[in-house]
Amino acid sequence: MAATGISESPAEATPRTTPAALELRGATKEFRLRRSRTVTALASVDLAVGNGEFVALLGPSGCGKSTVLRMLAGLDTPTRGEVLVNGGAPAELVRGHRLGIAFQEHALLPWATAYDNVALPFRVAGRPVDADRVNALLSLVGLEGFTDARPRQLSGGMRQRVAIARALVLQPEVLLLDEPFGALDAVTRRRMNFELARIWADQQITTLLVTHDVDEAVLLADRVVVLTGRPGTVRHVEDITLPRPRDKALTRDAEFHDIVDRLTALLDEGAE
Numbered sequence: 001m002a003a004t005g006i007s008e009s010p011a012e013a014t015p016r017t018t019p020a021a022l023e024l025r026g027a028t029k030e031f032r033l034r035r036s037r038t039v040t041a042l043a044s045v046d047l048a049v050g051n052g053e054f055v056a057l058l059g060p061s062g063c064g065k066s067t068v069l070r071m072l073a074g075l076d077t078p079t080r081g082e083v084l085v086n087g088g089a090p091a092e093l094v095r096g097h098r099l100g101i102a103f104q105e106h107a108l109l110p111w112a113t114a115y116d117n118v119a120l121p122f123r124v125a126g127r128p129v130d131a132d133r134v135n136a137l138l139s140l141v142g143l144e145g146f147t148d149a150r151p152r153q154l155s156g157g158m159r160q161r162v163a164i165a166r167a168l169v170l171q172p173e174v175l176l177l178d179e180p181f182g183a184l185d186a187v188t189r190r191r192m193n194f195e196l197a198r199i200w201a202d203q204q205i206t207t208l209l210v211t212h213d214v215d216e217a218v219l220l221a222d223r224v225v226v227l228t229g230r231p232g233t234v235r236h237v238e239d240i241t242l243p244r245p246r247d248k249a250l251t252r253d254a255e256f257h258d259i260v261d262r263l264t265a266l267l268d269e270g271a272e
């Protein structure tokens with residue numbers, strides 16, 4: 001399959017006609033190691049995520065996927081090029097608490113209840129806790145009966161759901177998800193995928209998901225962006241036009257499997 005830049009994607013109309021919610025323009029990231037050695041994690045990455053769009057980022061280990069998210073979250077800066085959120089610096093969105101983040105390490109407070117963990121962003125932002133919103137989120141992720149449970153009393157999948165609820169509680173404009181289900185078994189992970197698809201259908205928040213799981217990417221995303229091995233650069237963009245809502249029936253669909261097989265082959269090629 002020919003490598004395509006994101007600008008060659010036929011569905012690029014969305015990011016072009018409306019200002020991109022998330023954008024990398026020729027973003028290169030070099031890390032300085034000891035003895036003045038550097039490692040180039042990303043090389044000239046162009047990526048645009050439109051408002052309300054769900055994009056999944058796939059690529060071999062170490063190709064810079066997490067670095068893309070860290071830069072968009074304002075936790076790191078590009079060595080060259082630009083990283084923009086709503087056309088401005090990511091820090092603005094972070095300062096306004098308009099960014100939701102859920103990473104693989106769910107980082108829940110172990111001593112706090114599910115309710116208090118979901119309410120935490122209100123406290124961090126110095127705002128009064130909106131109890132209705134916290135309870136609505138806990139119910140959205142199917143945890144209404146577990147509001148008083150501590151993380152150790154919850155299963156791995158339930159803890160991940162608390163983390164997702166926490167990421168959503170301040171009604172973020174942008175959701176950054178870095179392997180949020182990476183630590184889960186296959187069955188729980190699939191169940192969480194359907195839950196995230198349901199939540200996203202409900203809220204339609206601009207979302208960038210980093211994953212190693214091709215099925216997960218195709219199931220959830222409007223577009224899948226495949227990066228090359230390090231230094232990561234955009235290798236291919238796949239528009240996923242499968243109908244929504246995406247539910248279990250989709251995983252029996254021949255077109256779904258065709259896309260998954262094609263993207264898996266592309267990733268395998270990159271790993272050779």
Ligand SMILES: Nc1ncnc2c1ncn2[C@@H]1O[C@H](COP(=O)(O)OP(=O)(O)OP(=O)(O)O)[C@@H](O)[C@H]1O
Nearest residue numbers: 031032039041060061062063064065066067068230
């Ligand atoms: N703070 C850092 N200092 C030095 N090198 C770093 C730093 N952060 C990341 N790297 C390097 O940059 C490259 C990309 O790392 P990154 O974590 O973004 O990759 P990834 O695609 O998310 O990997 P994985 O899929 O294995 O999680 C790797 O080679 C990594 O070693």
